[in-house]
Amino acid sequence: MSGSANTTAAWSTIPTELKLTVASGLDTHDVKALSAVDRSTYEICVPFMFKYITIGDFATLLRFLEEVPRSYYRHIEELDLSTQIDLLDGSSTLECRTEAVVALLLATRRLSKLTLRVGGSLGSSVVAPFNCLHNLKHLKIMNLCDEVDSPLSERLVVSMAASLPCLQHLSLDRITRSKFHAPELEGVFPFVPVVINDDDLPDHPVLGSELSLPSLLRIPTLRELAVRDTHLGDHRWATTPIDCQLQILDLGSCYHETEEVNSVCTQRIMAAVGPTIDEFSLNTTVNDAVFARPSATPLQRLRKLHISPFFPVDSVVDTMSTLAGSPIESLSMQCYEDDVVDVCSALEEFLNLRVERGPDFYGNLSKINLSVTTTDDITPTSEEQEERLAAFRRLEDFCRDLKLSTAMEHAVAVPGAGEKMRTNCSPVHEERCPPRFCMGAL
Structure with a gap:
């Protein structure tokens, strides 16, 4: 003692x-x-302790606002905030959720990184605090709910993003098109969900009422853009003035549309922003021959190419051939365990094509990495593991012969989630920091 x-x-x-x-x-x-x-x-x-904060649902947000001293909010630099609600809780109205989010954001002036997981939409007043977040450079917004029942309007999201003075990195998941900008989608096959009654959103000081997704390209500070599980069929992607210098682009696909439609939409955006892109994550096929010609491709500076696990394996060789006009140095491909053998075979076929076409075809390529997404609930047999390992070793040997570096990494996927989700942790002092507030690295 x-x-x-x-x-x-x-x-x-x-x-x-x-x-x-x-x-x-x-x-x-x-x-x-x-x-x-x-x-x-x-x-x-x-x-x-309050530098990194995770708030896992709306009920926890209310307790945070009630029990944590407001003077502590100013220390928050990275915030992972969810407004997920209990469907049986009738008190969690849109107005109530919006007021709570606004109250927290208004007091977090040092915020540099915000992940906003929206469980049901938010009111237009949520835009106001974003004008005051001068340190916020990383913004991620994702809709946790079904688009049909609880859509998250593109107009609201664009207004929030465009209001940030220094936004550099923006990631959007499951954002719903607005009838205001896409009246042609309403009631027409394949019945892409649209938001109605969001035309009362106040005009933005710069964008005015033009708050469609393509207007994100008018944010001058933007350097990285990711848009996933969202309809990208707006033709304004090709005509909107581009005020930013995008370096990293990550485009997903819309599950309401066909592969062909998603491919056209992706290529339209690639053509518009391509001249400044250094790194690109691809989810759909590319077949426009313009991307194959070094003198004509919009992707003149593309060095790093990532291919998602949702990409059709049988289109790998054709798409890689189409992108041959870019000076790609690094290729990384992510796949699920069941696809390892097929993916390795596709990459071998691409490398054979590279050998046949000579040094002008992917002459800058120096690295190929394979990332395998595993699941906790599926255990492969020993035969399957051996087959996958043998397939990768064949690819590895081929890369070594061509003087290319290669590696295989494993990542665990959480069922029902696109990324590793975080759980709430215990407080350090329960009287000052109530349970389920996670104070730690996001």
């Missing part, structure tokens, strides 16, 4: 500046432990 008392006494004599230095060098778990030493130490640790 005396040793503990002496240690505490010794800690209390250390200057505050040194205590801050100690706290800044600790990981989340250790800084929470340190905060329990005494009240003054807790106050020193607060900025580090």
